[in-house]
Amino acid sequence: MxxxxxxxxxxxxxxxxxxxxxxxxxxxxxxxxxxxxxxxxxxxxxxxxxxxxxxxxxxxxxxxxxxxxxxxxxxxxxxxxxxxxxxxxxxxxxxVIHSGFNQAPGTLKAKFCVDGNARLRAYCRSRGVKFEECGTLVLSRTEGERRVIRELERRGGLNGVPGLRIIDREELSRLEPNVVSAEALFSPTGSIVxxxxxxxxxxxxxxxxxxxxxxxxxxxxxxxxxxxxxxxxxxxxxxxxxxxxxxxxxxxxxxxxxxxxxRYSIVPFKGQYYRLRDERKGLIRSMVYPPPDLEFPFLGVHLTKRVNGDIILGPNATLVGGREGYSIARYSVGDSLAMASFPGFIRASLNPRFARLVLGELHASASKKRFVERARELVPLIDEGDLVLDTAGIRAQLLNDRGELxxxxxxxxxxxxxxxxxxxxxxxxxxxxxxxxxxxxxxxxxxxxxx
Structure with a gap:
């Protein structure tokens, strides 16, 4: 000791x-x-x-x-x-300072997220770190999506997320006039930092x-x-x-x-961001998400404010050949070979849902038009000319030897x-x-x- x-x-x-x-x-x-x-x-x-x-x-x-x-x-x-x-x-x-409704009850993430949200906001106040309590919205436009946000509401309730509730189209239009959805899950503690x-x-x-x-x-x-x-x-x-x-x-x-x-290996997923041109910053006031696919740990392309007033869109989730592969020039043969030879990656590749996810994200990443289509599902007023290429990040996603994310x-x-x-x-x-x-x-x- x-x-x-x-x-x-x-x-x-x-x-x-x-x-x-x-x-x-x-x-x-x-x-x-x-x-x-x-x-x-x-x-x-x-x-x-x-x-x-x-x-x-x-x-x-x-x-x-x-x-x-x-x-x-x-x-x-x-x-x-x-x-x-x-x-x-x-x-x-x-x-994003997450509210804690996405996390499955009983996990460590669920245990820490609500407490972490409150503590980070308090810390930022005390230390002068820039942040904003702007709230989070998860949209629901179909019956299937309605079931998803009901599940997120259930998770949030079990996790202790304060103020979490379903809002109707009328209340949504007051919060976000440019967002169109039948209803939405609203979390007031969602913040940006x-x-x-x-x-x-x-x-x-x-x-x-x-x-x-x-x-x-x-x-x-x-x-x-x-x-x-x-x-x-x-x-x-x-x-x-x-x-x-x-x-x-x-x-x-x-x-x-x-x-x-x-039993584990990290698999890199690149997340590309765009930002709205300055004259289009007023399109949203909060954070606007699509309903996630609950079988995967990705939240989909969403719109988020930055503390400097910018509005960013993203990230996607593209499997890449480099742990620091922010661009093609930084792809790594060694990283790619190590990933491809891991037994868990081989098993994951044989899973049709995983394969569809990877191929779908790869196709979308090659097309700004497809990125815009995803954004317009949240805010229909967004046009391709509104988007400017921004930064990219890499998600260090752990994969186990059974091929599970x-x-x-x-x-x-x-x-x-x-x-x-x-x-x-x-x-x-x-x-x-x-x-x-x-x-x-x-x-x-x-x-x-x-x-």
Whole structure:
């Protein structure tokens, strides 16, 4: 078990997220290749931590914050392979604070989402992170879709979502005059947030309480030398008493370095976004969703506000040949071969529903017209000329060896290591209670001393 060993020095952080405050701690926006390179962590140094977190997304930063908050003397480090935080899924998403009605009752996601929604909104207020409580609508235009939103209402009731209700066409037209639907599920607690700003704020708070953030350092290998873990990186060796893997798109690969994640593999689904031209921003006031296919963990192309006033459409869910395959140029032969050779992927490919999903999304992704058709099912006034290509994100979707898309949080436990293999949407919404859960489980299982 790990006790309090040392108290790390605290390096002050500039309020400007682009400022580098030292060779290790870097809180800044992602730099493009055209911008000046930054100083990496000091090469050849040997760093020793009580707990080392791999991954600088929302989950990794929330776990770091929770550790130094509940264990003030713990020496906590966080390594991120990019030169900034939130460069991937945590910074390339819809920015939605979910209400908690999509999640199946009894799952960890259902357990954490409602609490996480309330806590994130309170956190944003207290820390000055930009967010807006704009509400969520899920439309129902057919009898089949009516059954779906009734099921979502049932789930939301069991999960404790406050204020959730079905509204008729008249009330819907008052809320969203440009949306046409027979009825809709309305959740007033649905909100939007500056997701990158949120990650930076949580990371800054963790650093203020003693955590060390190390940017631009990639984990190369792990070696368990009980009771500690030796972590070989591109900046030299590190050691820790406990390693917590929150590496998102690469979490399964980190786990496989010490023989874990044998039943799982991450399959990348690209989500493309468009945004409405400035003169069309007034088309919606809230977040507008189609009814989801409850057999898959995707919510469909929807319209969402951003905190800067933009309206975005998306994402779709296109299977791609690269875990960071935001464009064709970034596809990876190695990623593609590894995915295709995983037994679970082979089994999934033989499932007709999965095959139809993949082929349908692939066809839609190749056609802006098809994307517009999906958007017009929600807001008929949208035209193809209203859409401007925006960012893309990659969903780190976990697939098990039975060929099933896993739709809940998944943790695996190794010698002196914890691995968060699945933390996809609503991972951001759930981040704070989920971080408490991870740390609490580590204490209960004897990986950490309480307090």
């Amino acid at each position: 790990i006790g309090r060993l040392t108290t790390p020095s605290k390096t002050p952080v500039s309020d400007d997220p682009r400022v580098i405050d030292g060779p290790r701690l870097i809180l800044k926006t992602c730099l493009t290749r055209r911008e000046s390179p930054i100083r990496p962590a000091k090469r050849g140094s040997r760093l020793n931590f009580d707990v080392l977190i791999v991954g600088g997304g929302i989950v990794g930063c929330a776990v770091a914050r929770q550790l130094v908050t509940s264990n003030p003397g713990l020496h906590v480090g966080l390594v991120e392979k990019e030169r900034s935080l939130a460069c991937h899924t945590s910074g390339r998403n819809s920015g 500056d997701s990158r700003g949120l990650v930076f704020s949580i990371a800054r708070e963790a650093e203020e309480r003693g955590a060390e953030l190390i940017m631009g350092v990639k984990v190369v290998s792990l070696q368990v030398a009980s009771p500690r873990v030796r972590v070989s990186t591109t900046a030299g060796d590190m050691e820790c008493g406990l390693l917590i893997n929150c590496a998102g798109l690469h979490a399964d690969r980190i786990a496989k370095m010490i023989g874990l994640s044998r 896993v739709d809940d949080f998944v943790l695996e436990w190794g010698h002196s290591s914890i691995h968060v293999l699945n933390s996809v949407s609503p991972g951001m919404t759930c981040a704070m209670p989920f971080a408490e859960y991870v740390v609490g489980q580590a204490i209960d299982r004897g990986y950490l001393n309480e307090g």
